[in-house]
Amino acid sequence: MSAPADRFSLAGDVAVITGASSGIGRAIAEQFAADGADVVVCSREQENVDPVADGVNEAAEAADGDHGRCLAVECDVTDRDAVDALVEATVEEFGGLDVLVNNAGASFMAGFEDISENGWKTIVDINLHGTFHCAQAAGEHLADGDGGAIVNLASVAGQRAAQYMSHYGAAKAGVINLTETLALEWAGRDVRVNCIAPGFVATPGVETQMGVSADEVERGDVDRRIGTSEEIADVARFLASDAASYMTGETVAAQGVPQGEQLPNQ
Ligand SMILES: NC(=O)c1ccc[n+]([C@@H]2O[C@H](COP(=O)([O-])OP(=O)(O)OC[C@H]3O[C@@H](n4cnc5c(N)ncnc54)[C@H](OP(=O)(O)O)[C@@H]3O)[C@@H](O)[C@H]2O)c1
Structure with missing residues (x-):
């Protein structure tokens, strides 16, 4: 068995992080690469993700070997063909795929009666169908070799009611259930x-x-x-690493001090 510190390391892994032009996705990509993983980042606009790849690759050059490299790919996760192309580009560039982070997501706040059918479908499409597309496209590669890991980004709004978030909460609840079901179905594929x-x-x-x-x-x-x-990226890095080898099908809430509100599931 590897030394405890090594089990938290992603060195040598190849990871795809969707929706990585900003926010949580960008932080995950930067942390994974700093930890030695090669990362592929995507968003709907090439010009939005290029700066992320440039920053990571500059850091890799400066580190001279211990830092992962980055490929930026334009990909809308609601488009299955684009997702297939993203996975193909990853395997072609880095020779495989070990970790998928389904981070791309979006929402807007609206009362239930004010959500149009198009608005509902858009939110479910990005958050839930996007996760479905990416997991299905990446599946066979994740199961290759030493096995793989998927980290999905849901929300506490998927665990309990959040006002003006019915579309988003329903989609994220779907992501949580998909996480559990996929963990069960793919346990035998490592x-x-x-x-x-x-x-x-x-x-x-x-x-x-x-x-x-x-x-x-x-x-x-x-x-x-x-x-x-960065605090969310820390959790993603743990779940992607061998340190979480005895965890699957779990949803980890990361929400700080409750300050008068209840924790999820209470
Ligand atoms: N921030 C929070 O408080 C919070 C709380 C709970 C859960 N989350 C979840 O955490 C994840 C990241 O949230 P965030 O706050 O970091 O979001 P953000 O700052 O809005 O970033 C979203 C990212 O997703 C990309 N994106 C949006 N639609 C996409 C699509 N169809 N295909 C590919 N990429 C797409 C965006 O890039 P482009 O615009 O360039 O496409 C951007 O890179 C989301 O799943 C979100 O639901 C966030």
């Missing part, structure tokens, strides 16, 4: 499937949705502890 349910994390996406800026968070203008993308 593919672990786990999920993170973040609370409130300061990212560009959340700033737009909630109207809270990163500056306000930093100044402490908001009355509850808000997480950082």
Whole structure:
């Protein structure tokens, strides 16, 4: 068995991180690469993900060997053909695929009666169908060799009711259930499937949705502890690593101090 510290390492792994042009996805890509994994990052716009790859590759050059490299690919996870091309590009560039992080996601706040059919479908499409597409496209490669890991990004809104988030909560509840079912179906293929349910994390996406800026968070203008993308990336790195080899089908909530609110499932 490897030394305990090695079991937390992703060195030598190849990881795909969807929705990695900003926020949590970007932090996950940067942490995985700093830990020695080669990473493939995607978002809907090539020009949005290119800077992430440039930054990682510059750091890799400076580190001279201990740092992973990065490939940026334009891919909309709602488009199955584009997802297949993303997986193909990964295998062609890095020779395999060990870790898939289904991070791409989006939402908007609206009362249930104000959500149009198109709005509902858009949110379910990105958060749930995107996860389905990527897991199915990556499956055979994850099962190759030493096995693999999937880390899905759900939300505490998928574990309990969150006002004005019915579309998003339903989609994320679907992601949690898919995590559990896939963990069961793919246990025999040595593919672990786990999920993170973040609370409130300061990212560009959340700033737009909630109207809270990163500056306000930093100044402490908001009355509850808000997480950082790096704190969620830490959890993703653990779940992707051999240190989590005895965990599959789990959803780990990462939401800080509850401050008067209940923890999920209570
Ligand atoms: N921040 C939070 O408080 C929080 C809480 C719970 C759960 N989460 C979940 O954590 C994940 C990341 O959230 P975040 O706050 O970091 O979001 P974010 O800042 O809005 O970033 C979302 C990322 O997804 C990409 N994206 C959006 N639609 C896509 C699509 N169809 N195909 C491919 N990429 C797409 C965006 O890039 P482009 O625009 O360039 O395509 C961007 O890189 C999401 O699944 C979210 O639901 C976040």
